[in-house]
Amino acid sequence: MTIDPIETTKITIIQDERPNRRVYIEGFEKPLHFGVHGGVKEFYGVEPKEEYPSTLDHIVSAAGG
Secondary structure: OOOOOOOOOOOEEEEOOOEEEEEEOOOOOOOOOEOOOHHHHHHHHOOOOOOOOOOOHHHHHHOOO
16 A cells, blocks of 8 residues: 655755754745754753744644644
């Protein structure tokens, strides 16, 4: 039995000044921004110029939504 995917996602990830990244998802004009904040930045010992949600924040919100 073959199961065909119902959706594929094409993304482009651009590494800005670490740890911040921009993610472009095909079909959407504006990027998502990933970075660190709060306890995550403290854990990694970084102080970004601008704080963004971490990838963990996005995973938790997707699972909860």
